[in-house]
Amino acid sequence: RIKNNLQAIAGLTTMQLQQTSDPETTSLILDNLTRIRSISLVHQLLSQEDVKFVNLVPMMRKVMEMVLQVSNSSHKNFVYEIHGEDIKVSSQKATSLALVINELTTNSIKHGFANAESGTIMIRLLPEADNRIVLEFIDNGRGLPEGFCVELYKSLGLQLVSNLVQDDLNGTFSLAPADGNGAAARIEFAA
DSSP, rough: HHHHHOOOOHHHHHHHHHTTOHHHHHHHHHHHHHHHHHHHHHHHHHHHHHHEEEEEEEHHHHHHHHHHHHHHHTTTTTEEEEOOOOOOEHHHHHHHHHHHHHHHHHHIIIIIIITTTTEEEEEEEETTTTTEEEEEEEESOOOOTOOOOOTTTHHHHHHHHHHHIIIIIIOOOEEEEEESSEEEEEEEOOO
């Protein structure tokens, strides 16, 4: 039932998208559409597997493919890699992580790769001691602005990521320049 409701909301959102020509409004609607679809993907996986846990790697692949398809209207050459163990998490954490991956990918496309014709995103899943997981999300885009501080940056997407990590995952979130070019997000949470 939840999956059907989310699909109905996505359909209504798509209809709204067709009724606007304003680029800013289009961008806001597309952002919400990818959020809705990310949540829907998790529910689809849960209904297929009929379990209360979700394997992160396949879920992240589906979210990445969906966001790259929806957000890449210029048809630029974006690729992604996912490395690490396929870890299972609860459905609640999977939903939060789907939204986190959605927001970070959207942010990379909009800001990191704004003037680029191609780009690479790499995700690493690293199990740590005490049943903790580290998720690293690294792009090779233009990097962060000089003096960037995630706490002071007022992007809705990054605020959403920070809130999801702290409130839903009881974890920590940081964003820093990557080695070389780009930006690197690090999320640590309990499995």
